[in-house]
Amino acid sequence: MEKIPILRMGEFLLVTIQVDMHDRLAMALQDDLTHMITVSEAKGVLIDISSLEIVDSFIGRMLANIAAMSRVLDAETVVVGMQPAVAITLVELGLSLSGVRTALNVDAGMELLQSSLNGSKVLYGSHID
């Protein structure tokens, strides 16, 4: 069975979803990721969905769930690189993912995680001076 790789980058975990998500793959990712957070004691999770072109309500909820689970395990989650079409679909589905932090790309997401780790106050993906 195909698997979504979870890479470790310092204190963060990097998940790049490059295949079309189906429900079983999503459940497996949820299992793997929670396990990985516990094992590696990661402080942040970055999920890159820039290659994801199709989402349904299940995948949308799964993203929200992963963010909530990570928070319980003391890791921040940032979802980055969402395609415009995907964003529109999620909004039309009524999923605003209000508990999930978002950033434009991996770069901005990393910055966001880094600054939240440093304890500085972060709002909307950028610093407030």
Added chain:
Amino acid sequence: MNTIPMTTKKSTTLAQLITENEDFILAEWMREMKDSVRRGDLIKESELRGECANFLQLMKDALEVAGPSFQNPAWDKAREMLGDLSRTRAKQGFTPSETASFVFSAKRPLFTQVRQHYKNDPDGLASEMWAATELLDAMGLYTAEVYQTAREEVIRRQQEELLELSTPVVKLWDGVLALPIIGTLDSARTQIVMESLLQAIVQTNSRVAIIDITGVPTVDTVVAQHLLKTVTAARLMGADCIISGVRPQIAQTIVHLGINLMDVTTKATLSAAFAVALQRLGVTFVRETPQKR
């Protein structure tokens, strides 16, 4: 029944009649048209005469080949000319009846000729009249139809242009986009606004988007919901939205309708929103010379 040979015979007569009395018919036709359509401002008389003569010629040719059945391929040329004529008329601003009277004005001169030809043959007169009427009616209907289609085409194009024109996304600063919305927001427009904004966010890598609603006349629950959808979609992509240009009346309406805009930053003016956007990006401005009062 022997309708088909009869029609063919009669139509040949119609063609004959036109050939024999072309000048008379043309002159009468022009006179008729002048009485019903006084649009010297839109079309020159010489031009109109040329069109009439042309069409009469095409009509004659078609009648000789296929008789008065307007759907026959032999009538293609005549139909094409009639179609072009209606389209041009529609664009020039003729009314539908003025356009259709191009065809219907030909009735009297044609019928006069038919009546003269069948002076001593009531049956022949009746059937020939019927054939001619049917033909002219078919042409008239066709004219009206093309006219209508041409007008609808114009309306559709204008709507599209309006939609395109009214949703520009402008870049105010590196990382700051502005979307001035002018006009009422409905579902179709929201879709376009949302798509163009999100596309621009990806292209310019912007972190803050300002939606300016100074030009939106009213905000009801539907418009507010559309705005919130756009804000949420932008947030999902990692950009932050500010709504600016909220006029006093609109602020009152929003509160009276019980719309919750608590999660969205709102500002009264575009400049205030821009200041917030720059602050979020960590950009500061310093005045070099003291302000003169």
